[in-house]
Amino acid sequence: MKHTIIAWMEDKPGVLSRVAGLFRRRNFNIESLTVGHSETPGISRMTFVVDGDDRQIYQVQAQLFKLINVTAIEDVTHEPTVIRELALIKVRADNTNRAEIIQLVDIYRANIVDVDVDSLIIQIAGSQERIDSLVKLLSNFGILEMVRTGQVAMVRGGNTRPPVRHNGVS
Amino acid sequence: MAEKKSGAQIVWESLLREGVEVVFGLPGGATLPIYDALAKYEYPIRHVLVTHEQGAAHMADGYGRATGRVGVCMATSGPGATNLTTGLATAYMDSSPVVAITGQVPTSLLGRDGFQEADIHGVTMTITKHNYLVTDVRALAQVIKEAFYIARTGRPGPVLIDICKDVQQAETEYVYPDEVNLPGYRPTLTAADPDAISRAAHLLNLAERPIILAGHGVIIANAEDELIHLAEKAHIPVATSLLGIGAIPQTHPLSIGWGGMHGEAFTNYALQESDVMLVVGARLDDRLTGAFSTFAPKARIIHLDLDPAELGKNLRIDIPLVGDAKLTLRELIPLVEPNQHTSWMEQIAEWKRDTDRRDLLAQETDDLVPPFIVRQLWHLTDGGNCIVVTDVGQHQMWEAQYFLHVKRRGLFTSGGLGTMGFALPAAIGVQLGRPNETVWVIAGDGGFQMTMGELSTVAKEGLPLKIAIFNNGYLGMVRQWQDVFYNKRYASTALYNPDFVKIADAYGIPATRVTDRAGVATAIRQAQAHNGPFLIDFRVEPFTNVYPMVAPGKSNADMIRRPLPAEVEEE
Numbered sequence A: 001m002k003h004t005i006i007a008w009m010e011d012k013p014g015v016l017s018r019v020a021g022l023f024r025r026r027n028f029n030i031e032s033l034t035v036g037h038s039e040t041p042g043i044s045r046m047t048f049v050v051d052g053d054d055r056q057i058y059q060v061q062a063q064l065f066k067l068i069n070v071t072a073i074e075d076v077t078h079e080p081t082v083i084r085e086l087a088l089i090k091v092r093a094d095n096t097n098r099a100e101i102i103q104l105v106d107i108y109r110a111n112i113v114d115v116d117v118d119s120l121i122i123q124i125a126g127s128q129e130r131i132d133s134l135v136k137l138l139s140n141f142g143i144l145e146m147v148r149t150g151q152v153a154m155v156r157g158g159n160t161r162p163p164v165r166h167n168g169v170s
Numbered sequence B: 001m002a003e004k005k006s007g008a009q010i011v012w013e014s015l016l017r018e019g020v021e022v023v024f025g026l027p028g029g030a031t032l033p034i035y036d037a038l039a040k041y042e043y044p045i046r047h048v049l050v051t052h053e054q055g056a057a058h059m060a061d062g063y064g065r066a067t068g069r070v071g072v073c074m075a076t077s078g079p080g081a082t083n084l085t086t087g088l089a090t091a092y093m094d095s096s097p098v099v100a101i102t103g104q105v106p107t108s109l110l111g112r113d114g115f116q117e118a119d120i121h122g123v124t125m126t127i128t129k130h131n132y133l134v135t136d137v138r139a140l141a142q143v144i145k146e147a148f149y150i151a152r153t154g155r156p157g158p159v160l161i162d163i164c165k166d167v168q169q170a171e172t173e174y175v176y177p178d179e180v181n182l183p184g185y186r187p188t189l190t191a192a193d194p195d196a197i198s199r200a201a202h203l204l205n206l207a208e209r210p211i212i213l214a215g216h217g218v219i220i221a222n223a224e225d226e227l228i229h230l231a232e233k234a235h236i237p238v239a240t241s242l243l244g245i246g247a248i249p250q251t252h253p254l255s256i257g258w259g260g261m262h263g264e265a266f267t268n269y270a271l272q273e274s275d276v277m278l279v280v281g282a283r284l285d286d287r288l289t290g291a292f293s294t295f296a297p298k299a300r301i302i303h304l305d306l307d308p309a310e311l312g313k314n315l316r317i318d319i320p321l322v323g324d325a326k327l328t329l330r331e332l333i334p335l336v337e338p339n340q341h342t343s344w345m346e347q348i349a350e351w352k353r354d355t356d357r358r359d360l361l362a363q364e365t366d367d368l369v370p371p372f373i374v375r376q377l378w379h380l381t382d383g384g385n386c387i388v389v390t391d392v393g394q395h396q397m398w399e400a401q402y403f404l405h406v407k408r409r410g411l412f413t414s415g416g417l418g419t420m421g422f423a424l425p426a427a428i429g430v431q432l433g434r435p436n437e438t439v440w441v442i443a444g445d446g447g448f449q450m451t452m453g454e455l456s457t458v459a460k461e462g463l464p465l466k467i468a469i470f471n472n473g474y475l476g477m478v479r480q481w482q483d484v485f486y487n488k489r490y491a492s493t494a495l496y497n498p499d500f501v502k503i504a505d506a507y508g509i510p511a512t513r514v515t516d517r518a519g520v521a522t523a524i525r526q527a528q529a530h531n532g533p534f535l536i537d538f539r540v541e542p543f544t545n546v547y548p549m550v551a552p553g554k555s556n557a558d559m560i561r562r563p564l565p566a567e568v569e570e571e
Ligand SMILES: Cc1ncc(C[n+]2csc(CCOP(=O)(O)OP(=O)(O)O)c2C)c(N)n1
Pocket: B391, B392, B393, B394, B395, B396, B418, B419, B420, B421, B443, B444, B445, B446, B447, B448, B470, B472, B474, B475, B476, B477, B478
């Protein structure tokens, strides 16, 4: 089963290589991975989606936790979470079909962020499924380029998740 | 304001603050400032010059295992640093406390593929517990403090510090920090959860065929007394892993040997048939368990380890206990009931008698087989009153089977990585850490040649190592596998050996050769009587195999056994 896991880590040189190296070496099946700043200076926040059985999901957390620079880990799969991904999609567009594309963009609450004589760049933020579905429709017009960020996740509600925790693996 | 010091001075002063007495290393361009500071300021640290940096890493590892304190090795950038890697990986697999210091090209040349640049920080990421690249002298003292702390606390392991050459030369105000700042590092320093401990006790109290499997973790945690106390109180037999040997004296009535691919057959039967198994500080790796799904099929498993990642890594665990072995066993002991498992012990004794009937030494032959030498050595050291360091191969297994270890921290061997070439350099570290004890090296003719250049270190440092080479003319363990599984096609396993007696002689080390059983005791006595290093070249029977043997991917229940003498005659 797929799990969404958040890991907080010190923003130190080599920390990304350590995490990536660990995923590779231990043969974990990582489907998506994003990393960026957290609310705490010096602490980065990584969201990743990993597929595996219970043993593998426990292992991925326990092994990550052994990395000296990893300060906290949380499996949010069974929590109420907001999960979002951002995509930029460049599609072929001319006078014959531009209106049709704009209509789709409206329906999906996406945005057009660049217009040229024969192309458009569309930006969409949303769940993976919503993006997948827009991509499918846009592919009829010819997708010239695409970039997707991978998913980021945040648990709903007022409880904050301390980026440094002392109880080990959740 | 604190005094200004160079990075090179900071290295030595910090090592002194960490209580370091000896450093194993070999200098080069990128460590010249560090070495110069040692000469200039005459720091009271013994620097042992090695022949090859792999040796330096094994020495630091041996020192770490033998003393429980951090062993330190040093190498220059590029090839010096890459030469350390085998030793670091060895120390990592066997959880040994080591700090490795390497020189690196100056910060201005980093990433430009300059002379002798190798990205040792990247290379060693997955074979160290942690590592650092230091590009600013102001960070150096803090990094050294953290490196030592990480290496020795929790589950010990090697930590590498790569220091750019200009950092060694730059100056800063030197204050050795009192504290580490490691928000993500929280080693387990306490006993396991009390509820889980009481559930474990309950399971043990109900068991009919309980067994304790003790690993290296018991020794690292100095939990031997607690282990024995628990075993005696609840009358539970104690098996060990290869690295757990010595956790209980092997002459203790509850000691039932060590298990695994070439472990004792009766031990494997006991593990397989147990109904409750308490694993303490062992990783349950495949060499011990055989095919994971077939290991101890009837047992409920309680697994105590301070590393949460070991619990459930390879086997399904019924009661995981995350805790320090010593503290957790202390909590467990009052909860287990005094017990007698007489019929279970009798069953194990029966398996042991069967093992004894198949014993190589019970067979009528005059061949100089390695077990004979191991037994003789045991007798001539007053029943194992010495430290043994073994290399990797058949001789390693025979030593483990035939030498009854009674001494704590008395056997050192490369278990996890199985590194040929480990024994001689590791023994140098062991001897320096435990100067008042007799250290015997047992190595194969193949592995010995991988690091025998360190004979120079032995001679130079005047270390009284007693070195036994089990010279069978083959990469014996591989030859054995070719014998059993590849129809005796001995592909590239026959060795072309030098005359080891002459080799020793060339270093000024006295040596002798033994070709038959009659010469064994005399040679061992001669080695012991000599006040200094001594080497014995034992020309052993080449085609003897180690039994039992578990084929890869097979169950420990399906061991290949040495035939009974009667069966041999029938053939
Ligand atoms: C560095 C290294 N290379 C290869 C091996 C594979 N290997 C395991 S045992 C063995 C044979 C060792 O031969 P020797 O040192 O003569 O000991 P023997 O088995 O003959 O006692 C080999 C090649 C290893 N363990 N380590």
